[in-house]
Amino acid sequence: MDQPKLHADQLRSDPRVAEAKRLLRAALAEHTASLTRRDPTPELAGDYDAMLTQFAELRGNPLYYPFLGSGIGRGSLVELADGSVKYDMISGIGVHVCGHSMPELIDVLTDAALEDTVMQGNLQQNVESLEVCRRLLTMACRQGAALDHCFLTSSGAMANENALKILFQYRPGSNRILAFDNAFAGRSLVLSQVTDRPLYRAGLPATIPVDFVPFFDHHRPDESLRDAAAALQMYLSRYPGAHCGFMMELVQGEGGYRTAPREFFVALCKELRAADVPIYFDEIQTFGRTLAPFAYQMLQLDAYADMVTVGKMTQVCATLYGNAMNPKPGLLSQTFTASTTALLAAKFILDKLESGGFYGPEGRNEQIHRRFCERFEKLNQKRPDVIRGPWGIGGMVAFTALDGSPASAKRVLHELFAAGVIAFAAGADPTRIRFLPSLLAVTDEEIDAVCEILERTLLRLHEE
Ligand SMILES: Cc1ncc(COP(=O)(O)O)c(C=O)c1O
Structure with missing residues (x-):
């Protein structure tokens, strides 16, 4: 005998739901296609600063970074409400494993939106x-x-x-x-x-x-x-x-x-x-x-x-x-x-x-790790005063920058942020810089682009 079909299953398999998802995906693709790393838009600066100031007053403390997302991104890229687009290498401290605006995840979240309760x-x-x-x-x-x-x-x-x-x-x-x-x-x-x-x-x-x-x-x-x-x-x-x-x-x-x-x-x-x-x-x-x-x-x-x-x-x-x-x-x-x-x-x-082939000595986590480390090691060989290991493990990537003091880690993080890379600190002595990339989304090209920005930023700060 056929299983009776629940109303919920009937809703999930309704062709209008499939069509809605198709339309959402098409709109998403169109609006994310041209996202690339970008500096803030000067015309949005006034409103953005006002939001940050008000938020600091309401929370009682300023945010660690001037980060307020706009609600869209692509892969590791995320758009902020000041119009800038940055490489997110910390993913909400290890939460956003799918990166930003992943189409497959949007399908899943659409299913969730159709469920009866929040x-x-x-x-x-x-x-x-x-x-x-x-x-x-x-x-x-x-x-x-x-x-x-x-x-x-x-x-x-x-x-x-x-x-x-x-x-x-x-x-x-x-x-x-x-x-x-x-x-x-x-x-x-x-x-x-x-x-x-x-x-x-x-x-x-x-x-x-x-x-x-x-x-x-x-x-x-x-x-x-x-x-x-x-x-x-x-x-x-x-x-x-x-x-x-x-x-x-x-x-x-x-x-x-x-x-x-x-x-x-x-x-x-x-x-x-x-x-x-x-x-x-x-x-x-x-x-x-x-x-x-x-x-x-x-x-x-x-x-x-x-x-x-x-x-x-x-x-x-x-x-x-x-x-x-x-x-x-x-x-x-x-x-x-x-x-x-x-x-x-x-x-x-x-x-x-x-x-997804993430695990084992040749899995994606190790590949991601190696791609970062090869770049870090090259720079370390030339300039051990600028970057030092150990580099962490798998999708937990870290390094010590400059003198490893809390103050210089903070300076590096804020300069990286301004240059378009979001990272975070870990540890106290030394205070290290860590990346928690979005494992399901991050691409080799994104890793290379992040390493370019990192190298330029560290070398510049070292000279100052
Ligand atoms: C090892 C470990 N345990 C516990 C927590 C606390 O988790 P949550 O911030 O979700 O409460 C964290 C968060 O960073 C963590 O890294």
Whole structure:
């Protein structure tokens, strides 16, 4: 017997919807075709400055960049409301993986616009929530990680908050957490303690004791492993049974795009296993960007993944964990899980990442990385005082510019912005420059054009 067709399916397959999408695509193609990098339009400067001033007053602080998008772009190019068109090499700090105005994504967002509600919630959600949970878990367990559950939420900070609640409930009596030096975990009251930046918790009460373990130092690999193992041992024996888990970024994002070899993590994970302390990989910035969908897969740490959080590129954020940790009813909930657009986009993006040849030593992420690095290395050989590595990993690209001080990083970023490239800072000592390109959109030509602007800008600033 034929399945009865839902009204929703009838709407989706209505030829008028297909025709509307065709018209939207045609209009989009026409209006994006001539977008190329461009300086601001002088006639728009007055209104643009007035908007920025008013926004600064309303927010109570100026924006980091004078960036207000107009709502259109093409690939890595984005148009601002001052008429300028820039190369977006930071993609909303790793969120806009499809770049700007991607036609296929606009189709998906049109489907989302036809759904009945703007937001999806815990009490009432549409079928896409199930689909996104299923896909995330399938990807996460592909190499054997024992993750059974996926709880969706609307920000990375909430995914981490949910993970901490689960861990504390799972380890009754625990009241502390382990994390690495230079960790970044998010902006809530609790996570601002786990984040290793005093400025980000200035004036806030101490909500949770955090024991910081030194991260790998590639200048002194053996000693740094010994230091980290000794610090971990010291905390485990000083506070037996008190840690809910060890929260790790396998590639430190805000901390400066540092990573470590597998042996470093394995040594610590073995200690944690022996002490029965859960291992928690925060993949909010790394998900999708390294040489496997998850950084723990790239490093073959699947057996140690007790708790995993994702966000940014997934559009919807999530906490993944095993059966043993399933929390008691009542612990987790919230009004919003995500917007309908975010859920449909998440499905589309996960499909693309799985099928698009992004991973492995010859995958697109590595190709993107290499294309940047070859240019950086050439300049470094001639001018090591202008640019230095390490360069990050996969779609997390970084370098130290000029003297690496916070002030010169800020100057480089603002000069790059004015010259048409949007990047951001990472880390404190040195303060590095990072690129998080739109992996599904960025082209080799765009990378070359960005490197040209970067080289010119750095050399000019060095002379000044
Ligand atoms: C590793 C890591 N964890 C957590 C977060 C917090 O995510 P969100 O800003 O979506 O709350 C971030 C954001 O940059 C991050 O990089």
